Structure formats: C-alpha cells, structure tokens
Amino acid sequence: MVNHLLIEIYIFVLAVFVGFQLISKVPSVLHTPLMSATNAIHGIILVGAIALAASVHGAVDVTISVAAVFLATLNVVGGYVVTDRILGMFKKKSAERPTE
Amino acid sequence: MNIVLQIGYLLTAILFILGVIRLRSPATARSGNLIAACGMGIAFIVTIIRYHSFSLPLIGVTIIVGAIVGTYAAKKVRMTAMPQMVALFNGMGGGAAALVSIGKLHSLWTHGISSPGASISALFTVLIGSISFTGSLLAFGKLQEWVSGRPVTFGGQKVVNGLLLLIALILGVVMTISGGRQDLGMLWLYVIIAAAGGLLVVLPIGGADMPVVISLLNAFTGLAAAATGFLLANNVLIIAGALVGASGTILTQQMSRAMNRPIQNIIFGAFGKLATAGGAGGVGATDGVVQTATVEDVATILAYARTVVIVPGYGLAVARAQQEVRQLMEKLNQRSVTVRFGIHPVAGRMPGHMNVLLAEADVPYDNLYEMDAINPQFPQTDVVLVIGANDVTNPAARNQPGSPLYGMPILNVDQAQRIIVLKRSMNPGFAGIDNPLYINPKTSMLFGDAKSSLSHVIRALDEV
Missing domain, CATH: 3.40.50.1220 (TPP-binding domain)
Structure with a gap:
C-alpha cells in the first residue's frame, strides 16, 4: 500500500517537472489556447467519473456520479472544441485566408 | 487492474505530453490539440470497455447530452466572450472532480470502509475542486456582466475567509481520523464551506485582475484532478492533473509578474481599494492640457x-x-x-x-x-x-x-x-x-x- 502511494508520488512529481519544462516555453501569443487546451485535458476526470458511476449503488451515489459524468463531459468536449476553434483562427500570413 | 486499461492510459499520457509539446508553436498548436483529444478518446474508450458502461443507459445518455451541450456552447460562443467560456469549462472540471471525490467518499463511508489516505486525497479534492467550481462560476458571471465586475469587499473579509478555512481544516481532520463512523452531515457541511470559499475568493476581484484568477482556478482544477488520481489509484489522472497544475501555476506567476503584484495581494487585497488609497496620496500630475484630435x-x-x-x-x-x-x-x-x-x-x-x-x-x-x-x-x-x-x-x-x-x-x-x-x-x-x-x-x-x-x-x- 505504501509502495503504491510512493509510486504515485513519483509519477506526480515527474509529471509536474515535465509540465513546467514544456509549458514555460509556450509563447504568450498562445496563452489562451494553452489554457483552454489544458482545460480540456483536466476533463480526463471523466474517466474517474465513469469508473465511479459504474461501481456505485444507491440513489445518492448514482446522482452524484452521474452529475460528475455530465460536468466532465461538458468540460472535455467543450474544451477541445473551443480550443480547436481558437487555434483555427491563428494564421501566419494575411494571404493564407481560409477558402470557405 | 485490467491490462488493456493500463496500456490505454499510458498511451493517453504520452499523447497528452506530445500534444502539449506541439502547443509551443502557433504552426503546430492545432494538431497538438487534436493529439491531446485523441489521447482523451483512447482513455474514454478503454474506460467504457473496462466498466461495461454502455450497458448502463443512464451513463450513456448523460455523456451524449453533455457532448451535445458542450459542442453547441463551444461553437456558438462569440470570440469576445471567450474568457467567460474558458472560466465556465474550467469550473465544470473542478465541479466534476469534487463530485467524484464526494461520491467515492460517500460510497466508501456508507459501506463502513475508510482509509486515511483515501480520506485525505478526497477531502483535498473536494476543497479545491469546489473552490474552482463556484469561483469559476462567479468569474463567469462577472465576465458576462451578470454580476458586477467591480471588486466587492466587506469589513472582516479576511477574517471570514480565515475562519472558513480553519473550520474546513478542522472538519477535514475530524473526518480523516474518525473515517466512516461519523454522521455524513459533516461531509455536506464541508462541501458547503468549500463552495462558499470559492465565491468569497473571487468576489473581491475586479475585472483587470481576471487573467490572474482564471489562471489560478485553472491550476486548482488541475490539482483537483491529480488528487482524484491518488484517490482512485488512477495514474493518467495524476499525470494529466500535474500537467494542468503546472501550466496553471506558470500562467498565474507570469500574470502576477506582469502586474507587479504578488498573488496574495491580488487574492486578498482588492485592487480598487489599493488604488484609491494611492490616489488619495496625491500623485496628481495630471493638471496638464489634454489635446483632442479629429x-x-x-x-x-x-x-x-x-x-x-x-x-x-x-x-x-x-x-x-x-x-x-x-x-x-x-x-x-x-x-x-x-x-x-x-x-x-x-x-x-x-x-x-x-x-x-x-x-x-x-x-x-x-x-x-x-x-x-x-x-x-x-x-x-x-x-x-x-x-x-x-x-x-x-x-x-x-x-x-x-x-x-x-x-x-x-x-x-x-x-x-x-x-x-x-x-x-x-x-x-x-x-x-x-x-x-x-x-x-x-x-x-x-x-x-x-x-x-x-x-x-x-x-x-x-x-x-
């Protein structure tokens, strides 16, 4: 049990370092999409919500877990769609207008 | 745990990191977002398979409705309303993390099971997840101008915040020690205090300080997701949460540096007050002539x-x-x-x-x-x-x-x-x-x- 926790702490600490390394190099032009994309990434809580919803019984637990699934789905789907929309607008040259 | 699930989650973590790497340049950023979305898709599919979730119609329907609402909102929002949309989706994530932890604790305790480790990570998630949820909703309301964007302050605000935090900590310690035997009312009280805390943190913050607060709430939700990973022994939650926590923290630092104000100052000292105090000190160098142009x-x-x-x-x-x-x-x-x-x-x-x-x-x-x-x-x-x-x-x-x-x-x-x-x-x-x-x-x-x-x-x- 303690070993298990230690491994999890290892993973957490290493991931924090990776995160700091990667994200400190994001230019400020991309700060909004960065925030929006990481917003979508924390929607990964959805898998936790699904796992919980599939394993609980009783009205209270089911209500709570289904509400969690709903919020997390909004977070994931909305987050990725908004980020894609924002990034779709970033263009290098004025000449490269989208051909719609 | 199921080997397919573990390999799927490993792939997800790799795709998240590759996605974030591509977010460092405007030319590759869009594909980075897609790569991260693929990672999310893999995690979703292996989870559904592992828990046979499509045999549970309620979950399936909830996901479909959530996806439709999320897509609709994300497609419809005007670009000028983007800050409040980002705040809103962030709040959803924080709320989801808090709910997962509340649900897990509730289910453990009603079955008489408890472990201090699970209680600590769950209570931590409930605290910051709820703060992120209500805080983001209030930030949304302020940006949408449903709520006044001016800083709202009242006497003894810091004392109230401090007291609430103290009560939450005491409740947390009591619940961790007595794990499972106590009345569940204590858990609900804890949730209410955390939710009120989120409102109180954002209430005194005015419009121009929003970039800092939105970044901070983003970091909170990331940490809440990581803490849920500890609770559920789910590595991909830990990794993703840590990535988001790091990103939110960096943005918060950069924003508060760009305002030359330490983060405590922004959270605890409303800018409006500070500024009037400074103005009264008589900087008064504006007695010159303003030239208007046609x-x-x-x-x-x-x-x-x-x-x-x-x-x-x-x-x-x-x-x-x-x-x-x-x-x-x-x-x-x-x-x-x-x-x-x-x-x-x-x-x-x-x-x-x-x-x-x-x-x-x-x-x-x-x-x-x-x-x-x-x-x-x-x-x-x-x-x-x-x-x-x-x-x-x-x-x-x-x-x-x-x-x-x-x-x-x-x-x-x-x-x-x-x-x-x-x-x-x-x-x-x-x-x-x-x-x-x-x-x-x-x-x-x-x-x-x-x-x-x-x-x-x-x-x-x-x-x-």
Whole structure:
C-alpha cells in the first residue's frame, strides 16, 4: 500500500517537472489556447467519473456520479472544441485566408 | 487492474505530453490539440470497455447530452466572450472532480470502509475542486456582466475567509481520523464551506485582475484532478492533473509578474481599494492640457507615418472593434506603412486575450509582438495607436514611485514620436489611476467608441 502511494508520488512529481519544462516555453501569443487546451485535458476526470458511476449503488451515489459524468463531459468536449476553434483562427500570413 | 486499461492510459499520457509539446508553436498548436483529444478518446474508450458502461443507459445518455451541450456552447460562443467560456469549462472540471471525490467518499463511508489516505486525497479534492467550481462560476458571471465586475469587499473579509478555512481544516481532520463512523452531515457541511470559499475568493476581484484568477482556478482544477488520481489509484489522472497544475501555476506567476503584484495581494487585497488609497496620496500630475484630435487629424498622422504600433486593450474587446483594426492595418499596409501590434501580457481578461481577438480578425500572428520584443522599438516608432488600453501604458508605473502602478512592467508608448489614444472618455482606467500619458504634448486623444472611431478613420484615410 505504501509502495503504491510512493509510486504515485513519483509519477506526480515527474509529471509536474515535465509540465513546467514544456509549458514555460509556450509563447504568450498562445496563452489562451494553452489554457483552454489544458482545460480540456483536466476533463480526463471523466474517466474517474465513469469508473465511479459504474461501481456505485444507491440513489445518492448514482446522482452524484452521474452529475460528475455530465460536468466532465461538458468540460472535455467543450474544451477541445473551443480550443480547436481558437487555434483555427491563428494564421501566419494575411494571404493564407481560409477558402470557405 | 485490467491490462488493456493500463496500456490505454499510458498511451493517453504520452499523447497528452506530445500534444502539449506541439502547443509551443502557433504552426503546430492545432494538431497538438487534436493529439491531446485523441489521447482523451483512447482513455474514454478503454474506460467504457473496462466498466461495461454502455450497458448502463443512464451513463450513456448523460455523456451524449453533455457532448451535445458542450459542442453547441463551444461553437456558438462569440470570440469576445471567450474568457467567460474558458472560466465556465474550467469550473465544470473542478465541479466534476469534487463530485467524484464526494461520491467515492460517500460510497466508501456508507459501506463502513475508510482509509486515511483515501480520506485525505478526497477531502483535498473536494476543497479545491469546489473552490474552482463556484469561483469559476462567479468569474463567469462577472465576465458576462451578470454580476458586477467591480471588486466587492466587506469589513472582516479576511477574517471570514480565515475562519472558513480553519473550520474546513478542522472538519477535514475530524473526518480523516474518525473515517466512516461519523454522521455524513459533516461531509455536506464541508462541501458547503468549500463552495462558499470559492465565491468569497473571487468576489473581491475586479475585472483587470481576471487573467490572474482564471489562471489560478485553472491550476486548482488541475490539482483537483491529480488528487482524484491518488484517490482512485488512477495514474493518467495524476499525470494529466500535474500537467494542468503546472501550466496553471506558470500562467498565474507570469500574470502576477506582469502586474507587479504578488498573488496574495491580488487574492486578498482588492485592487480598487489599493488604488484609491494611492490616489488619495496625491500623485496628481495630471493638471496638464489634454489635446483632442479629429478623425481627419488621426488619418493624416497615420497616413504619413512609416512605422505604426497598435496597442490594443480590453476596450477593443468591449467595442468589438477587431475587424476595424485589421481593416486599418490593411489600409495602412497599402500605403506601405509598417503596422505592428504591441501586446501586454495582461491586456484583456484572460492570458493571451488580445491575441485571440486579433487572430479572429485575421491579423497574422507574426505581426503581434510581446512586450519585451516591442519595447525597444518604440523610440524608432513614428506613431503609436492605443486602442482601449490604459494602465498598461501608464508611464507613472516607470517614474512615479508614489503611484500604485509603480514597478509594473508597461509598454513604453510614450517613447514614440507621436501617440494617438482612442478612448471612450477621460474616465480613468479600471485601477482608477490618472494616466500622465494623456497630457503628454506628443499625445492626441480621439474620444468615442473604438469601433466607430476606427471606421471613421478608415474612411478618412481614403481622402488623405
């Protein structure tokens, strides 16, 4: 049990370092999409919500877990769609207008 | 645990990291987002398979409805409303993390199972997840102007916040020690206190401080997801949460550095109050003459310049004048005037807000310059056009030690040959501080709504 926790702490600490390394190099032009994309990434809580919803019984637990699934789905789907929309607008040259 | 699930989660973690790597350049960022979305898709599919979730119609229906609502909202939102949309989706994530932890604890305790480890990570998630949820909703309300954007303060605010935190900590300790045997009412009380805490943290924060708060709440949700990973022994939650936590923390640091105010100052000291205190101290250097310009003057000055730097601020977003700015840029380019944009890190209501608005109007991102890149160029700039920006151009931040803004890094627009300021009125900016830039002999002011002022200037340019 303690070993298990230690491994999890290892993973957490290493991931924090990776995160700091990667994200400190994001230019400020991309700060909004960065925030929006990481917003979508924390929607990964959805898998936790699904796992919980599939394993609980009783009205209270089911209500709570289904509400969690709903919020997390909004977070994931909305987050990725908004980020894609924002990034779709970033263009290098004025000449490269989208051909719609 | 199921081997397919573990391998799927490992792939997800790798794809998240690859996605974030590609977010470092505008050219690859969109594919980075797609890669991260694929990672999410894999995690979703293996989870559904592992828990046979599609045999549970309620979950399936919930996911489908959530996906439809999320897509609809994300497609419909106007670009000027992007800060509140980001805040809202962030709040959803925080709320989901808090609910998962509440549900898990509730289910464990009603079955008489408890472990201190599970209780600690769950209670931590409930605390910051709930703060992120209600805090983000209030930030959404403020940005949407459903709630006054002005800082709301009352006497003893810090004491109330401190007391609530203390009660939450005591409840947390009691619940961890007695795990499972106590009355569940204590858990609900804890949830209510955490939710109230989120409101109290965001209530005293005014509009211009929003970039800091949104980044901070983003970090909170990330940490909440990571803590849920500890609770559920789920590594991909830990990794993803840590990535988001790091990103939110970096953005928070950069934003508060760009305002030259430590984060505690923003969270605990409402800017409005601070500023009035400073103003009363009598900086009073604004007894000079304000020179107003006509639309024709502005058009002429711009037409005969060689280099123009446009400095946009929140006023541009309010007036929704981004298309006019792009038209102006194109008109000036036709006259072979070089047009660049100088963007302050905290211009607008979220990190990178101005970049998104200008991108929407098809302004190429290689015309947008960060503060450090544009500042050395101001002395060689013929005309600076300030549109709806105020405090981030205030020279008092550089040379008036008594000013509340003193020490904040600013765009040194006063070093240019001429400055034109488009502004609605002489009202001071959000911070309520006079701007000596406006009485600078090199400055001309054009009052009015930025959108209509700009379209008049564009028309006048044809006749120059």
